Amino acid sequence: MNASAATRPLSFIDLLAQRHRLGARIDEAVMNVINSGAFVMGPQVRAFEQQMAAFGEAAHCVSCANGTDALALPLMAWGVGAGDAVFCPSFTFAATAEVPPWTGASPVFVDVKADTYCMDADRLDAAIREVKAAGKLTPKVVIAVDLFGQPADYPAIAKVARAHGLKLIADSAQGFGCTLDGKHPMHWADCVTTSFFPAKPLGCYGDGGAVLTNDAGLAELMDSLRVHGKATAADIAATKFEHDPKYMAMRIGMNSRLDTVQAAILIEKLNVFADEIAWRNRIAKRYNDGLRDVVDAVPTVIDGGVSVWAQYTIEVQGRDELAAHLKAHGVPTACYYPIPLHRQVPYRDYPVGGNGLPVTDAKADVVISLPMHADLSEADQDRVIDAIRAWRR
Numbered sequence: 067m068n069a070s071a072a073t074r075p076l077s078f079i080d081l082l083a084q085r086h087r088l089g090a091r092i093d094e095a096v097m098n099v100i101n102s103g104a105f106v107m108g109p110q111v112r113a114f115e116q117q118m119a120a121f122g123e124a125a126h127c128v129s130c131a132n133g134t135d136a137l138a139l140p141l142m143a144w145g146v147g148a149g150d151a152v153f154c155p156s157f158t159f160a161a162t163a164e165v166p167p168w169t170g171a172s173p174v175f176v177d178v179k180a181d182t183y184c185m186d187a188d189r190l191d192a193a194i195r196e197v198k199a200a201g202k203l204t205p206k207v208v209i210a211v212d213l214f215g216q217p218a219d220y221p222a223i224a225k226v227a228r229a230h231g232l233k234l235i236a237d238s239a240q241g242f243g244c245t246l247d248g249k250h251p252m253h254w255a256d257c258v259t260t261s262f263f264p265a266k267p268l269g270c271y272g273d274g275g276a277v278l279t280n281d282a283g284l285a286e287l288m289d290s291l292r293v294h295g296k297a298t299a300a301d302i303a304a305t306k307f308e309h310d311p312k313y314m315a316m317r318i319g320m321n322s323r324l325d326t327v328q329a330a331i332l333i334e335k336l337n338v339f340a341d342e343i344a345w346r347n348r349i350a351k352r353y354n355d356g357l358r359d360v361v362d363a364v365p366t367v368i369d370g371g372v373s374v375w376a377q378y379t380i381e382v383q384g385r386d387e388l389a390a391h392l393k394a395h396g397v398p399t400a401c402y403y404p405i406p407l408h409r410q411v412p413y414r415d416y417p418v419g420g421n422g423l424p425v426t427d428a429k430a431d432v433v434i435s436l437p438m439h440a441d442l443s444e445a446d447q448d449r450v451i452d453a454i455r456a457w458r459r
């Protein structure tokens with residue numbers, strides 16, 4: 067290795083390496099859409115939805131404009147609104163907690179487990195009981211997050227949600243493709259949402275999102291909501307229209323469609339996604355082996371779980387010094403999430419359930435994420451590992 071290769075800045079997530087690997091397939095997919103003229107809801111959208119549903123082991127997939135709208139669609143379809151409580155972690159990206167207030171509902175923050183950073187089912191149960199006892203909000207929905215790519219503890223979380231009569235959303239924006247005991251989150255959740263933001267494990271070349279569900283009625287309602295509340299087949303069967311039902315609005319919806327160009331790109335990306343998940347797992351194992359003895363914690367994946375490794379996140383005391391040291395060696399890092407949502411201004415007045423958020427608060431100070439993407443070479447990964455080992459000495 068020459069000197070410039072040893073100091074060349076690495077990418078945190080190298081999107082162009084994948085783009086070059088996919089090559090002409092992407093060019094053709096994009097040009098096919100452009101030359102077809104079917105720019106909105108073209109045939110690639112339906113084709114991609116079917117492939118997504120099959121991959122995530124769901125009966126239905128409703129694609130939409132981004133992973134935030136994907137969370138809004140089921141809440142709207144279920145009629146969640148003012149006075150309702152939606153339980154979610156604080157140790158997550160803002161979108162998870164941002165959507166309940168759109169409907170008038172309140173997020174209720176629940177602590178995470180110290181090893182996996184995913185929702186703690188016991189804390190969830192305590193939080194739901196507290197909210198019920200206080201009598202101000204009505205518990206309606208749980209949003210579990212597949213943080214950093216690994217499945218939340220769905221058997222335990224679904225059991226609590228069911229016992230209290232709550233709906234369960236798996237926010238799998240970071241975790242789409244993850245499994246637990248060989249099953250996708252759809253096995254336990256009422257719906258699974260994901261984001262195709264470019265840096266997510268299954269990303270497109272812009273914004274996009276999707277909701278997976280086994281509930282045909284919910285899928286039909288979300289299909290209506292994403293296109294301004296258009297009439298569904300059930301609406302048309304039940305109503306005598308005096309005009310073409312195409313322009314009849316049956317409910318307040320929104321405009322949240324997956325772009326046809328993005329669907330065409332995603333079809334090509336989904337074709338290689340299973341291989342990429344395997345590569346990401348190989349890379350994560352190499353990091354574990356190279357770092358286990360020098361950092362406070364390498365990632366813990368739940369027993370029986372397979373992560374898609376949206377992030378590879380370690381714990382160290384002196385996180386900021388490590389970040390500066392790595393930066394000087396051309397190694398970018400990121401900190402997810404330095405300030406949990408319940409301590410940020412727009413969210414600080416919403417309730418915290420189940421004895422506070424001690425794990426969330428403690429983890430925010432020690433986590434640091436390292437370069438992770440399917441095309442990370444062993445040589446580049448060794449630079450990251452060697453630089454961390456040198457800092458420790």
Ligand SMILES: *Cc1c(COP(=O)(O)O)cnc(C)c1O
Binds near residue numbers: 134239
């Ligand atoms: C990225 C992300 C979202 C939102 O996705 P967008 O496509 O950016 O709207 C939601 N939840 C989590 C946990 C995310 O990481």
